[in-house]
Amino acid sequence: MNNASAGSVRVRVPASTANLGPGFDTLGMSLSLYIWVEMRRAERTTVHFEGEGFEGIPTDRNNLIYKVARLVFEAAGEEAPELAIGMRSDIPLTRGLGSSASAIIAGLVAANALVGTPLSKERLFDLATGLERHPDNVGASLFGGIVAAAWDGEHADYVRIEPPRNLRVLALIPEFELATSAARAVLPDQLSLQDAVYNISRSSLLTAALASGRLDLLQFAMRDRIHQPYRAALVPGMERILAEASEHGALGAALSGAGPTLLALVDREDGRHERLEAFMQQVMRENGIEARTLWLEPDLEGAVCEIRNPEDLLLPVIEGDLS
Ligand SMILES: Nc1ncnc2c1ncn2[C@@H]1O[C@H](COP(=O)(O)OP(=O)(O)OP(=O)(O)O)[C@@H](O)[C@H]1O
Numbered sequence: 640m641n642n643a644s645a646g647s648v649r650v651r652v653p654a655s656t657a658n659l660g661p662g663f664d665t666l667g668m669s670l671s672l673y674i675w676v677e678m679r680r681a682e683r684t685t686v687h688f689e690g691e692g693f694e695g696i697p698t699d700r701n702n703l704i705y706k707v708a709r710l711v712f713e714a715a716g717e718e719a720p721e722l723a724i725g726m727r728s729d730i731p732l733t734r735g736l737g738s739s740a741s742a743i744i745a746g747l748v749a750a751n752a753l754v755g756t757p758l759s760k761e762r763l764f765d766l767a768t769g770l771e772r773h774p775d776n777v778g779a780s781l782f783g784g785i786v787a788a789a790w791d792g793e794h795a796d797y798v799r800i801e802p803p804r805n806l807r808v809l810a811l812i813p814e815f816e817l818a819t820s821a822a823r824a825v826l827p828d829q830l831s832l833q834d835a836v837y838n839i840s841r842s843s844l845l846t847a848a849l850a851s852g853r854l855d856l857l858q859f860a861m862r863d864r865i866h867q868p869y870r871a872a873l874v875p876g877m878e879r880i881l882a883e884a885s886e887h888g889a890l891g892a893a894l895s896g897a898g899p900t901l902l903a904l905v906d907r908e909d910g911r912h913e914r915l916e917a918f919m920q921q922v923m924r925e926n927g928i929e930a931r932t933l934w935l936e937p938d939l940e941g942a943v944c945e946i947r948n949p950e951d952l953l954l955p956v957i958e959g960d961l962s
């Protein structure tokens with residue numbers, strides 16, 4: 640990711656799914672949906688969006704990407720400059736696919752490259768986790784693959800796991816938005832010892848199963864008692880899909896992050912993909928929810944700096960820019 644003292648940088652960052660069922664705030668997996676962010680120093684901060692879905696997102700220094708870029712300049716001992724920021728994204732916002740985490744990672748990685756890469760990936764991970772408050776989505780977006788991570792309030796440790804080769808992902812994305820803050824507000828302050836043990840055992844088994852390619856264990860290991868049951872009322876149809884997806888060919892199913900997207904993990908060689916997709920769509924329809932499906936792969940690269948193609952700039956050339 641060395642892009643020392645670049646005048647202008649572009650990064651590509653994958654979406655992610657958090658929790659994978661029981662691994663609440665600790666397990667994440669990156670997905671083959673992307674945000675691209677271009678950044679250069681400018682006389683005045685501007686944010687330029689390409690594509691839809693950014694209505695209401697600030698286009699000045701209040702933009703999330705500008706704010707996180709400032710942190711990098713400050714950590715590198717530089718005064719934060721004004722920035723021209725351009726972005727394009729395939730990641731739907733506020734749907735449980737880690738849009739805020741991928742934007743944070745994009746801002747950090749792009750700004751770091753702009754200053755000459757003074758901060759390590761591990762330092763960027765700490766900064767990102769400090770902003771999101773949990774390391775699951777940001778870890779997966781930064782490192783790619785599957786990430787198991789823990790945060791002590793200042794520092795996040797992690798292990799990256801290469802996803803099993805046969806793993807494919809079906810995402811069922813409802814039309815409605817569900818803010819992470821709203822989906823966290825329904826969670827209880829305290830848990831019983833039984834529920835804590837239930838989740839620790841499933842989450843440990845799930846991590847070991849993913850690391851060793853034991854896809855046969857996912858159905859059992861992806862069960863959860865500490866967040867999905869409380870969030871079920873926010874996502875009509877979720878309970879039935881999680882309970883029955885395996886009968887239609889899923890290896891396991893979960894609420895993606897804070898929802899409302901639902902995720903089924905499948906074996907790419909299983910012949911029941913269409914049947915599973917039809918089942919999940921039908922349950923949503925029966926609950927009066929419009930939803931679309933996307934077949935995705937685990938992303939293996941995480942955040943990468945891209946060489947820009949001069950014919951394919953996200954940022955319009957702005958008179959007076961400094962590069
Ligand atoms: N590219 C972006 N630029 C600026 N702000 C963004 C961008 N992407 C997301 N955000 C901010 O993040 C918010 C969504 O964050 P939220 O945590 O609620 O959902 P999510 O990250 O999509 O899902 P989850 O965290 O459950 O996976 C948006 O409403 C917006 O304020």
Ligand SMILES: N[C@@H](CCO)C(=O)O
Binds near residue numbers: 773819
């Ligand atoms: N682990 C987080 C992911 C959403 O950002 C949650 O489930 O609330």
